[in-house]
Amino acid sequence: MSSRADWRDRLNPQMEPGLAEEIDVFEAQLELRQQDRIDERVFAETRLRRGAYGQRYDNGLRHDGTGQKQLPYPAGRLTKGPETMWDAPGMLRIKLPYGGITPDQLDVIAESAEEHSDGILHITTRQDVQLHFVHLEDTVTVMRRIGAVGITTREACGNGVRNITGCPVAGVCHTEAFDVTPYADAMFRFLLGHPDCQDFGRKFKIAFSGCAGEACGLVMMHDFGAIAQVRDGVRGFSLWVGGGLGTTPQQAKLLYDWVPASDLLPVAQAVGRVFGRLGEKKNRNRARIKFLITKLGVDEFRGLVDAERAILPHDDRWTSFLPGAEAWADNPRKAPAPRDPSAELPEGYAEWARTNVQAQRQAGYSVATVALPLGDLTSEQARGLSDIARLHVGDNIRTTVEQNVVLRYVPDAELPALYQALAGIGLASAGAGTILDITACPGTDTCKLGISSSRGLAGELRTRLAAASYIGDASIEGLRIKVSGCFNSCGQHHVADIGFFGNNRKINGYSVPHFQVVLGGRWRENAGSYGMPVGAIPSKRIPEVVEKITTTFASERHEGETFQDWIARLGKKEIGVLLADLKAIPGYDEDRSFYVDWADAREYSVGDIGVGECAGEVISRTELFLTEAEGTAFDAQVALEDGDLARADDLSYRAMLQAAWALVRTEQFDASGDPDDVVREFKQRFYDTERFFDRFSGGKFARPLFVRHAEGAPSDPDAEQVRILADETQLFIDAVHQYEIRQAGATGASV
Amino acid sequence: MSDFPARISAKFFLRDGGDVDAPALIPVFHEWIRRGGVVSGLVIDVADYHHVPDGPGVMLIGHEWDRAVDFTGGRAGVLSVSKRDLDGSLSERVAAVVADALAAASALAGEPSVPWARVGLDEVEVTILDRLFAPNTPESLEAIGPEIAAALAPLNDGAGPGLEQVGDTRRPFKVRASLAGAPDLAAALEGLRASAVA
Ligand code: SF4
Numbered sequence: 043m044s045s046r047a048d049w050r051d052r053l054n055p056q057m058e059p060g061l062a063e064e065i066d067v068f069e070a071q072l073e074l075r076q077q078d079r080i081d082e083r084v085f086a087e088t089r090l091r092r093g094a095y096g097q098r099y100d101n102g103l104r105h106d107g108t109g110q111k112q113l114p115y116p117a118g119r120l121t122k123g124p125e126t127m128w129d130a131p132g133m134l135r136i137k138l139p140y141g142g143i144t145p146d147q148l149d150v151i152a153e154s155a156e157e158h159s160d161g162i163l164h165i166t167t168r169q170d171v172q173l174h175f176v177h178l179e180d181t182v183t184v185m186r187r188i189g190a191v192g193i194t195t196r197e198a199c200g201n202g203v204r205n206i207t208g209c210p211v212a213g214v215c216h217t218e219a220f221d222v223t224p225y226a227d228a229m230f231r232f233l234l235g236h237p238d239c240q241d242f243g244r245k246f247k248i249a250f251s252g253c254a255g256e257a258c259g260l261v262m263m264h265d266f267g268a269i270a271q272v273r274d275g276v277r278g279f280s281l282w283v284g285g286g287l288g289t290t291p292q293q294a295k296l297l298y299d300w301v302p303a304s305d306l307l308p309v310a311q312a313v314g315r316v317f318g319r320l321g322e323k324k325n326r327n328r329a330r331i332k333f334l335i336t337k338l339g340v341d342e343f344r345g346l347v348d349a350e351r352a353i354l355p356h357d358d359r360w361t362s363f364l365p366g367a368e369a370w371a372d373n374p375r376k377a378p379a380p381r382d383p384s385a386e387l388p389e390g391y392a393e394w395a396r397t398n399v400q401a402q403r404q405a406g407y408s409v410a411t412v413a414l415p416l417g418d419l420t421s422e423q424a425r426g427l428s429d430i431a432r433l434h435v436g437d438n439i440r441t442t443v444e445q446n447v448v449l450r451y452v453p454d455a456e457l458p459a460l461y462q463a464l465a466g467i468g469l470a471s472a473g474a475g476t477i478l479d480i481t482a483c484p485g486t487d488t489c490k491l492g493i494s495s496s497r498g499l500a501g502e503l504r505t506r507l508a509a510a511s512y513i514g515d516a517s518i519e520g521l522r523i524k525v526s527g528c529f530n531s532c533g534q535h536h537v538a539d540i541g542f543f544g545n546n547r548k549i550n551g552y553s554v555p556h557f558q559v560v561l562g563g564r565w566r567e568n569a570g571s572y573g574m575p576v577g578a579i580p581s582k583r584i585p586e587v588v589e590k591i592t593t594t595f596a597s598e599r600h601e602g603e604t605f606q607d608w609i610a611r612l613g614k615k616e617i618g619v620l621l622a623d624l625k626a627i628p629g630y631d632e633d634r635s636f637y638v639d640w641a642d643a644r645e646y647s648v649g650d651i652g653v654g655e656c657a658g659e660v661i662s663r664t665e666l667f668l669t670e671a672e673g674t675a676f677d678a679q680v681a682l683e684d685g686d687l688a689r690a691d692d693l694s695y696r697a698m699l700q701a702a703w704a705l706v707r708t709e710q711f712d713a714s715g716d717p718d719d720v721v722r723e724f725k726q727r728f729y730d731t732e733r734f735f736d737r738f739s740g741g742k743f744a745r746p747l748f749v750r751h752a753e754g755a756p757s758d759p760d761a762e763q764v765r766i767l768a769d770e771t772q773l774f775i776d777a778v779h780q781y782e783i784r785q786a787g788a789t790g791a792s793v
Numbered sequence: 794m795s796d797f798p799a800r801i802s803a804k805f806f807l808r809d810g811g812d813v814d815a816p817a818l819i820p821v822f823h824e825w826i827r828r829g830g831v832v833s834g835l836v837i838d839v840a841d842y843h844h845v846p847d848g849p850g851v852m853l854i855g856h857e858w859d860r861a862v863d864f865t866g867g868r869a870g871v872l873s874v875s876k877r878d879l880d881g882s883l884s885e886r887v888a889a890v891v892a893d894a895l896a897a898a899s900a901l902a903g904e905p906s907v908p909w910a911r912v913g914l915d916e917v918e919v920t921i922l923d924r925l926f927a928p929n930t931p932e933s934l935e936a937i938g939p940e941i942a943a944a945l946a947p948l949n950d951g952a953g954p955g956l957e958q959v960g961d962t963r964r965p966f967k968v969r970a971s972l973a974g975a976p977d978l979a980a981a982l983e984g985l986r987a988s989a990v991a
Contacts, residue, residue: 048925099837106827113837115856129856131837149963156965157800157922160859161849162842175840175854177876415844422847422865425963468846487840501844641841643820 049183056190069182086123093135093195094181097488100130107644131175135198139230140208141169141441145428147191152424154184165417169207169441201242203233208250209258210440210448214402218252219270224367226250232307241318243329261568262294265331278302284335287531291572292332295340307360312350375436378406379455391461398474410449411474417445426467477521485527490652492527494544494555498640500525518592536572537563539605546648555581555639555646562609576617582636583624667704671697675771687759694771698747701778721751743777746770800922803894805912806870812909813869815843818851834858860897871898887944892985899978915974920967927966934958947984948972
């Protein structure tokens with residue numbers, strides 16, 4: 043077969059020498075690992091830094107709906123990382139800074155997908171391309187093939203600077219201060235492999251935005267972000283730090299309200315140094331920069347960055363890109379041309395143009411969005427798209443965080459022809475940026491940490507919504523839906539109008555896939571605020587949730603009221619009432635479809651969830667235990683609603699015990715689960731020491747546990763008392779979460 | 794240059810490509826994984842791409858092989874892709890891949906929940922997914938066409954069929970062959986297996 047050596051001989055001369063060498067080194071490490079001559083952990087870190095991730099089932103186990111079964115991979119016990127079998131198919135992530143890609147690059151990725159993957163290119167929510175089901179031995183060849191056309195997988199994963207995202211309409215947008223593209227590009231090149239960015243405890247995500255008001259850059263949810271501003275005719279940026287999603291979403295804090303462009307790279311370098319030096323290293327779950335910012339406060343952090351900046355040795359690269367950046371200009375393929383109003387239009391064009399086309403700042407040009415279902419396109423479509431781009435727009439292609447592709451600088455006169463060409467390759471779907479354009483992370487399809495099927499749900503919603511008449515309402519059509527397979531939030535559900543993240547509930551002894559509903563996140567203003575969690579609903583009822591929420595909003599909103607305002611007006615309680623009947627689940631024997639996830643056929647199980655190296659944060663043991671506690675608390679609510687007071691009381695108590703036990707086990711790994719031991723240990727370690735206390739509530743959220751434990755189960759439970767206990771249980775679990783967050787901040791700065 | 798391609802695929806088109814319900818394959822493929830032994834090699838997972846127009850539909854992902862009811866080119870067919878090195882000459886390798894596609898088609902023919910998944914034996918597409926080994930050029934056809942034709946001979950009354958090269962040079966090397974048509978899947982498989990070293 044065509045070997046890696048064949049490709050190396052052919053492609054190495056075409057690559058930048060440094061890159062060719064790096065890939066050679068990775069290949070050598072791969073061979074050493076195959077011979078078991080380097081440690082699996084060392085190899086795992088190397089592999090991740092080269093963008094090669096594990097996928098679901100890579101520990102060699104898979105639940106087939108009846109039980110967990112061994113996958114007998116041919117390489118036997120050889121691993122490519124801890125609990126990661128050598129032969130398990132993996133994912134390769136290709137970085138596209140600011141989503142920029144040329145037709146030639148797209149062709150090469152298409153070829154690589156076809157020859158080394160499953161023929162699908164998947165656009166991610168951070169403008170990367172991912173290939174799935176790639177054999178580890180094949181990753182080297184893909185790296186070489188894409189490296190020969192100037193793209194890389196380097197640091198696409200692992201604890202480093204990930205892809206740098208940016209507005210896909212930068213340079214053609216009406217509201218931007220200036221085109222951020224060359225600045226994002228310069229930072230990407232400067233920080234790639236930079237020695238000051240090799241010692242992070244966790245990943246570091248950077249975003250650029252051309253203005254503050256629109257969504258495109260999503261700066262507020264990034265570890266580090268830059269928003270363009272011009273002051274006194276000088277280009278510069280406001281810089282933001284410490285944003286993030288995941289289990290503890292935080293909005294970024296203002297680091298500097300303005301720095302000139304000449305200071306952009308040294309400040310980023312100084313931030314990297316401070317984060318590398320003070321960020322948490324041991325506990326990956328607390329190692330993102332947001333925890334360091336929380337601990338230190340942004341003012342102290344800024345002082346450290348200032349001090350670091352002052353002693354940085356000068357680097358010519360800080361400013362050598364500036365003349366080129368100032369002079370940066372896109373290179374349209376064609377001259378602008380207005381559309382001929384008398385020209386006959388193809389069928390379907392008007393609707394497509396309404397949702398997928400926006401006029402550029404440059405008269406006579408438009409941006410056309412190619413809406414990709416679930417971010418997927420085939421190699422054949424990718425080639426077709428690159429042909430279309432060559433004809434109409436040249437190199438002006440970008441991927442988007444909404445998992446689409448935009449073609450920029452389409453002469454207006456050519457839009458109908460472009461539409462027809464896209465229709466010819468099955469890529470002319472209308473609905474970009476509407477409720478039909480659903481974003482979803484990989485979820486249980488391929489991600490080790492997936493809890494529920496985000497792609498399955500997104501596909502189902504898309505199909506149903508496309509056929510639903512109610513989405514024609516203007517107030518509904520513009521809403522955004524985003525789905526994550528778990529709380530790590532790669533689907534960016536926090537900033538959706540209607541967001542979902544997967545979780546699991548144990549009901550009557552069966553695991554039932556659920557999604558937590560998160561409403562009212564703000565997409566605009568660079569992901570300006572996060573949504574409100576309003577409760578978990580069985581996966582199979584989520585389409586009903588969407589219909590109920592959207593139609594109620596359309597019919598009951600006040601004149602001019604936004605979705606976010608409506609959600610805020612209703613509040614958690616009223617929304618809870620609105621969705622209450624959708625929490626019900628038929629019995630297992632009555633309707634088994636509720637016990638099977640979307641786009642799956644196996645009885646649902648969480649047995650396939652792995653620990654480790656996914657696109658998101660690593661699940662800590664505490665979080666897993668707390669998830670169980672939440673599941674039990676949910677069951678208590680269900681029992682309460684069913685009028686089974688004794689069971690609701692018992693489940694509430696057990697949920698509090700689980701949460702307390704989760705904390706105890708952070709300090710005593712093998713702590714007994716006996717209720718007396720749990721309560722005693724929790725009280726001694728966390729309550730009596732006041733460590734559990736917060737500034738406003740002291741330790742009051744723990745008291746219901748002590749009282750219920752001391753008094754035992756009521757002989758004749760009172761409905762009101764049990765309802766209070768169920769509510770207090772949720773507050774106790776929330777307080778444990780908060781304790782974890784506080785701890786995270788404290789630990790973050792202690793290293 | 795190596796002597797053999799990294800990946801080879803074969804696709805037999807569905808007899809009635811008009812009434813395909815791709816999601817119905819999801820439970821079928823999951824059940825194949827659970828049962829084991831339905832198709833050869835290690836089967837790992839089911840990948841659902843039925844939302845992608847003219848895409849790979851629903852795939853049964855394996856370690857050595859992927860199988861799918863594939864819609865590429867706008868025509869549905871049972872596809873098998875060999876992903877790991879095979880044994881034998883190129884002709885034997887192609888025969889092994891074609892045999893695997895027929896075996897998958899045969900297994901699907903036994904699934905009552907997908908009555909539309911029945912292939913015709915009068916046409917097959919063979920793709921060499923390795924541009925380094927065989928770019929999609931007339932020279933490649935000249936060089937490896939005879940070996941592919943020889944592999945298909947058992948499905949064509951023992952004679953190598955004519956091959957029609959498909960697609961331009963940016964596509965992987967692909968040929969389509971019209972076949973005399975074996976009487977049934979079992980006979981076709983038997984003939985092929987005799988000439989393949991799988
Ligand atoms: S970690 Fe969770 S949110 Fe991220 S890709 Fe995996 S399932 Fe989706």
